[in-house]
Each structure stands twice: as structure tokens, then as C-alpha cells.
Amino acid sequence: MSITVQIPTALRRLTAGTPRITCAASNLPELFSVLDTQFPDLKPHLRDEAGQTRRFLNVYVNEEDIRFLGGNTYAFQDGDEVLLVPSIAGGAR
């Protein structure tokens, strides 16, 4: 099983310019752990001290806000496209 994760411009400074990755994470906490390992600079921006998704980071799966799909408990399906979007991000380039 593999999922694709799209990384928006605003976050690419922390991923050495990587615009997307594919991985086999089965849920959001696992995906964050994959990203933590692969992009240590990104790590503090994904989860807060309590392990919750940061307030200003939105996560979408196939255009749907992951919170409507069950949030941390949603089991990724093969081929899912995951999008990380800082709240009201965009532009500035």
C-alpha cells in the first residue's frame, strides 16, 4: 500500500524543496512519524506538545478534511492523496 503526500510551497523550505513523497503510513500519526524522520526540520510544525495536529495545519485526504474522516483514526487507503495546508497559506513568491 502506498499513499502520496503533497507538500505545499510554504513548507518546502523544511523539506529541502521536496514537493511530494510516497510512503506506506497507515494513519496520520504514522505519517507524521515518517515525515519527522525524513524531514527533521518539519517535525515541530506538524504536532504540538500533546501530539495533536497543530492548530494552523490542515490535513486533507483526497480533498476531504481528515477530521471529517476520523482524524488520527482514519486508515489510509492505497492511492490516497494527502495534502498538508497551513491555514490560509499561499502566495508570497
Add this chain to the structure above:
Amino acid sequence: MTTSTYHLRCRECGKTWGNQPRSICEDCFSPLEVTYDYDSIRPLVSRELFASRAPNLWRYRELLPLPAGCQPSLPTGFTPLLKAPQLGERIGSCNLYLKNDAVCLPTLSFKDRVVAVALANARHFGFDTVACSSTGNLANAVAAQAAREGFKAWIFIPSDLEPAKILGTQVFGAQLVRINGNYDQVNRLCSQIADEHRWGFVNVNLRPYYAEGSKTVGFEIAEQLGWRLPDNVVVPMAGGSLITKIKKAFDELIQLGLVDPKPVKFFGAQATGCSPISTAVKQYCKEIEPQRPATIARSLAIGNPADGHYAVKAITSSGGWSEDVSDTEVVASIQLLAESEGIFTETAGGVTVGTARKLIRQDRILPEETTVLCITGNGLKTTDVLAGKYETETPIAPKLREFEALLESKLSGAFAGETPALPVSGDTPVFPAEVL
């Protein structure tokens, strides 16, 4: 005025970002806000200075993020603040005011204010194309002002918007993109588009500047009350920005010595079918749980409000509260406002009036307190929600005899000796009789 009096600052980590089309802090990804050097502004401003200028929002230009040399010409803002004794009597307030942005120019909603400030900055940053995601009023405002200012405009809307709001965008020659999805999906798409195209998205990359335009509602309320602050303000909430900016406006006036310090309670109004902010307030929760909107108040139908967290903070820290009302109450409240004060508001205004009534009944707003309701949009844009509420009168011949017969039948019928059926809507008395 020079650009040195304001700059972007991260609301969370405090890092400053100068002035640029950017809405989030690259260090911590939190939202940016415009902050000002109040010490340098203080000697420049006075009540007399503001009052001596033309009656539009530019009279407060020292407190807006306007680039050096900017000479805005569109006379928007400075809408009436009206005392509302009849509505007050109906809902239980003897000191009630309406800030009537249903007549804001040029497109009859408070969004004309934010767009005016956003486009001044779009020009400064060198954009030739402006854009927005919108639930309708913003679409109208961007399209109209882009036409006047010579920008190309791309407007992104949920496909189910009211026909009047769609037409009222197209007529200005804007490129309209209808999206099969709700506003939150449109907004998410726009943040992706803003990543790819060098456009000035008024509520994405220009958002910090845009949002400052909302402060002018607060400046005007204070000035129109004779340079004093009200006890309570009731504000409709979609993304949650307006309520935080009215609070910022009052705080700035206090800080600059233009009004006496006074605690003002902020009350947020939502439709129950899309009430993520009021739900958080009522559950004493700081965080917003997103909702899927299901309400006729489409201009407020934002399930994942960008400024929701800050709106909750503004409300709770002021000692205010938030409530929400059903769609039936929204329509009844539109009718109530129209019949009592002669103001035809859109669904968002119905939400505000209905919520205010609820808050008064809960004793959260007391009758003698000075209370201002923010009416943010015009009813001519959402006439569809009144479909079926009024009978189509059978025409009569142009003969006096026929009119006299009609008059007699009216007077002897249901209307005899009664005031209009206020604010009962259809067959269901929405508001209990004792309140009427």
C-alpha cells in the same frame, strides 16, 4: 504616511515580516497580522481630524495599512448607525443600535471595506490580477472594485450560491469559477492556486491587509456614538475575522486616547447549521471543531473558520458569549428587522438579529445597555429565502370602486385592527407571543 508605521507580525511567535503579500509566518506557520507603531501615530490623529474628513473609511487612514502615496478614491464605508427603538421594543432592548452595512458601497455589504484596503495593497505589491474565495459578498466586492481599479479578477465560489450573488459578480466582468464543493473546499483550493499563480488573493496572501479593513466598522461605531464605546456588540461570524477586528479597533482607539477605556462585551452570531465558533464558545473550548455547513445563511457557511480560534478568544476574554439560531429564526428575523426598522438585510443579518434576541432573553445582554448589532449585508441578494412567505396579490382594475372593495375586504379580514404579523413566519410562531 509612510510604510514605517505598520508591518506584518506573527500572531503567535511575534516575528516581524515587513510588508509583503504573505499570510503565514514561515517560522511557525501561524497567521500574520498588521501591527502599528502607535507612538508615531498618536500625535498625528485626533477626533477632530477624523471628523473633518470626508465620510468614508479613508478618514481613518492612519490606522489602516495603506502604502505610501496611496490615494484611494472609492468612497466606501461610513454607513449609518441607526437607533432602533422599534426593534428594541420587540426584542427587549431600550438602547439598541444598528450598524447598517446593508447600504455599504459599492456592493452593499461590509466586504466592500476589506476589499478597498486589500486592493490598495495589491496595487502596491504589483499584482495585475486579484482573486478570492467567497461565499458571495466578497465575490461581489472584489469584482466591482477590481473593475473600477483596473485589475483582472478571478472569483472562486461554491456552486450553490444565491443567483443574485452570482449575477452580481459576473456583471462586473470578473472570471467566475464555480466549484462543486463547499466554501472550505473552495478556500483550500485557493490556497493551492495562490501557491502556483502570482495573484493577489485578497483573503489568502493579502489577508492580513484585507482584514484590517474590518476595523473601520469599529472606528465608525465609536465615532457615531459620539466617540464612546458601546456596552455590547453583536457580530455575525463566518471566518471569525470581523469580530476580532472590531475589538482591535476599539482597543486602538483606547490606546490612542480617542475614546475613554471601557469594557465592551463581544457577542458572536452564527446559524445553527454552521456554528463551529458558537459551539466552541458554548462548550468552553478554545479549539474549533470543523463542521459541514447546512444553513440558508450561505454567507456565513464556513465550517472551518480561519480566525475561529481568535474569535473565541475575543468573545470569551471580553465576557461576551456566542449563540446560534435556526434557519426558521433567520428568516423570521429578516422579516422582523424589515417590519420594525425598514431595513432589508440578508440572511447573515437575520442571524445577527435572531441571535441578539436570544442573548437578551438569556439576560446576557441587558435591556438598558448600549448594544450595537452589525448588519453586514443586503436582503436584495438573498431574496430566495423569502420565497413563499408572501402572497402574490391579485391585481385589480384601475378603478376607485375596486380599490374601495379591496380596502374593505382587507380591513374586515385578518388584518383588521392588528399590526402586521410580526415576526411570525408562515404558520409557525417562531417567537413566543409574550415577546411580541
